Amino acid sequence: xxxxxxxxxxxxxxxxxxxxxxxxxxxxxxxxYVWKTRDPVPTDAGFSVLxxxxxxxxxxxxxxxxxGGFGCTDVMEDEEVIAWLGRIGADAGxxxxxxxxxxxxxxxxxxxxxxxxxxxxxxxxxxxFGAEPVRQRVVFDRNRATGGGVTAGIDFGFALMAExxxxxxxxxxxxxxxxxxxxxxxxxxxxxxxxxTVARLSALYAGQAGDRDARIRAVATRSKETA
Amino acid sequence: xxxxxxxxxxxxxxxxxxxxxxxxxxxxxxxxYVWKTRDPVPTDAGFSVLxxxxxxxxxxxxxxxxxGGFGCTDVMEDEEVIAWLGRIGADAGxxxxxxxxxxxxxxxxxxxxxxxxxxxxxxxxxxxFGAEPVRQRVVFDRNRATGGGVTAGIDFGFALMAExxxxxxxxxxxxxxxxxxxxxxxxxxxxxxxxxTVARLSALYAGQAGDRDARIRAVATRSKETA
Numbered sequence: 367x368x369x370x371x372x373x374x375x376x377x378x379x380x381x382x383x384x385x386x387x388x389x390x391x392x393x394x395x396x397x398x399y400v401w402k403t404r405d406p407v408p409t410d411a412g413f414s415v416l417x418x419x420x421x422x423x424x425x426x427x428x429x430x431x432x433x434g435g436f437g438c439t440d441v442m443e444d445e446e447v448i449a450w451l452g453r454i455g456a457d458a459g460x461x462x463x464x465x466x467x468x469x470x471x472x473x474x475x476x477x478x479x480x481x482x483x484x485x486x487x488x489x490x491x492x493x494x495f496g497a498e499p500v501r502q503r504v505v506f507d508r509n510r511a512t513g514g515g516v517t518a519g520i521d522f523g524f525a526l527m528a529e530x531x532x533x534x535x536x537x538x539x540x541x542x543x544x545x546x547x548x549x550x551x552x553x554x555x556x557x558x559x560x561x562x563t564v565a566r567l568s569a570l571y572a573g574q575a576g577d578r579d580a581r582i583r584a585v586a587t588r589s590k591e592t593a
Numbered sequence: 594x595x596x597x598x599x600x601x602x603x604x605x606x607x608x609x610x611x612x613x614x615x616x617x618x619x620x621x622x623x624x625x626y627v628w629k630t631r632d633p634v635p636t637d638a639g640f641s642v643l644x645x646x647x648x649x650x651x652x653x654x655x656x657x658x659x660x661g662g663f664g665c666t667d668v669m670e671d672e673e674v675i676a677w678l679g680r681i682g683a684d685a686g687x688x689x690x691x692x693x694x695x696x697x698x699x700x701x702x703x704x705x706x707x708x709x710x711x712x713x714x715x716x717x718x719x720x721x722f723g724a725e726p727v728r729q730r731v732v733f734d735r736n737r738a739t740g741g742g743v744t745a746g747i748d749f750g751f752a753l754m755a756e757x758x759x760x761x762x763x764x765x766x767x768x769x770x771x772x773x774x775x776x777x778x779x780x781x782x783x784x785x786x787x788x789x790t791v792a793r794l795s796a797l798y799a800g801q802a803g804d805r806d807a808r809i810r811a812v813a814t815r816s817k818e819t820a
Contacts, residue, residue, distance in 0.1 A: 380770070383610035383638070387743065390638040397639040406643050411610070411617040412624040414643045416633050465771075486771060503775045515771025516614065517747065525777045537780035537790050538797075543607070544692075544713060544742025546781030547774035548730045550752045553764035554773025560764070567765050 367530070369397045370427035370454070372447070372470075373417060376437030379409035380516050381464040385431060388523030391539045392531055400424055402446065410435055421450045429526070430458040433519070434465030434485060439578050442473040442585045451476065462511040462526065464519035471512075472497055473585050475592070481507040485515035486556055487571055494586035517554075520545065594757070596624045597654035599678070599697075600644060603664030606636035607743050608691040612658060615750030618766045619758055627651055629673065637662055648677045656753070657685040660746070661692030661712060666805050669700040669812045678703065689738040689753065691746035698739075699724055700812050702819070708734040712742035713783055714798055721813035744781075747772065 369389050371382045382399070390397050398419045401407050406414035432451070441447050451474035455461045463471050468484045471477050472495025482497040483489070483505040492499040503514045504522045506529070513522030524545070528536040553559040559567075596616050598609045609626070617624050625646045628634050633641035659678070668674050678701035682688045690698050695711045698704050699722025709724040710716070710732040719726040730741045731749045733756070740749030751772070755763040780786040786794075 378614070379610055380614040383606055386638045386640070387605070387607040399640045411613045413613070413626045413645060416641045416643065418640060503773070504777075515769075517770050517772045517774065520744065521775050521777060528777060533778060534790070537778050537786060538794050540776065540778060540780045541783065541786045541790055541794050542742075543744050544781055545744045545776055546730070546779075546785065547744065547776065548748050549767065549772055549774065550731075550748060550755060551760060551764050551767060552773075553767045554771055556768065558773065559768045563761070563764050563768055567768050570765075 367392050367394050367396065367428050368426070369395055369429045369431065370424055371397070371399050372430075372432045372441075372451070373399050373401050373407050373415060374435075374437050374441050374447070375408050376435055376440075377407070377409055377433050378435035378465060378516055379411045379413070379415070381433030381435060381467065381519050382431065384517065384519035385464060385513070385523035385526075387543060388520065388527055388539060389429065389431075391542070392527060393535065398424065421447065424454060426457065427454050428459040430454050430461050432463045432467035432470045434463070434467040434469070434488075434516075436574070438466045438470055439581050441470050443581065448474045458509075460509050460511060460526065462513075462522070464513040464522055465515050468492060468497070468512045469495065469582065473589055475589055477510065480510045481505050482510060482512040483514050484512070487515075487568070491582055491586075494583065495589065594619050594621050594623065594655050595653070596622055596656045596658065597651055597681070598624070598626050599657075599659045599668075599674070600626050600628050600634050600642060601662075601664050601668050601674070602635050603662055603667075604634070604636055604660050605662035605692060605743055606638045606640070606642070608660030608662060608694065608746050609658065611744065611746035612691060612740070612750035612753075614770060615747065615754055615766060616656065616658075618769070619754060620762065625651065648674065651681060653684065654681050655686040657681050657688050659690045659694035659697045661690070661694040661696070661743075663801070665693045665697055666808050668697050670808065675701045685736075687736050687738060687753065689740075689749070691740040691749055692742050695719060695724070695739045696722065696809065700816055702816055704737065707737045708732050709737060709739040710741050711739070714742075714795070718809055718813075721810065722816065
């Protein structure tokens, strides 16, 4: 069972470290963390990860997983990476993502006609790529599995593990990782957060956005023309 | 706000990547990942992390956090690391851990007389180090904050963030990380898992244990003699 995570500069590290903690415990799992070179890849949390393989090293994946992060727009515009994703995604056993990783899958033409999810604040972009947006923490559609924002990657990991290795195994790994979550507050989605919290965070995102919206729309337009 | 994570070979990576995702969003946070050298540190999930500093580079921490993992026994026996922890822990703002990281704090003499928690399967070792074991996901006692097994590090991160930066800020970060957990099953602690699941995992741990029990007890004995 070869699990392949794409990593890239300014990836939201929990988007892949969460599901990696789960999926590395699949029976017979071999896990690779892949980027263009083997140089250290800086994450959003101040540490860098060493890729275990380059794009060129990987010809097939049983599970392809693309995490999200503020670096996702650069990846969506990167023809080399997008072409690689298109090739690997075409015959991967599972084509998956966490958070805004689904927009990268979309840019690679891998979500057209599939139900999918994304971080709540980026969810509306999914339809630009022909996906059918579903506001759910984890969405399965045929061999596509997508998780919502950041921490949803852990729930995604367990749901996928149960599909592949059975619920008994997934329950055992859940016990090993003591996954009995107890958030001290209940503010994890806009529907549960206060209006003020949503407004403050939305303002923060807007301030960081730059020309991101225009760039994502341009990628979507180009990808439609190619398809 | 200088956050310092100790990392080490065979650390359970989610033990620090979970709280790092949260605590790196503390206002003014500067986060370091520290080991003896700057060589890549292999984690339990097949990737290596580059330390951002060495032990010698760090003289003080506002938050000192020690993650757990199967490599913890080696760290508990490592006089250089334990001495460093004792020094940094003596005047850190917060002395914290996730999972079996609390046993490392214990080995450094930092938990004597403090209420603390640990991964459920290692919880009984806490009292060897003079700590008062509490079966709770996150335990605060004065400036000590300890989290339970692996995924508890995320709840620990939010609880600590609320103490330091206030609940409003923590709620905003929770929304950003879409932390509205939805585990597909309910098997995260022995009290909720089936007897069969607990038995299978306990057998797996026993098979991996080697002389771990004897080594931890020896560390505890030596640390009592030093104290």
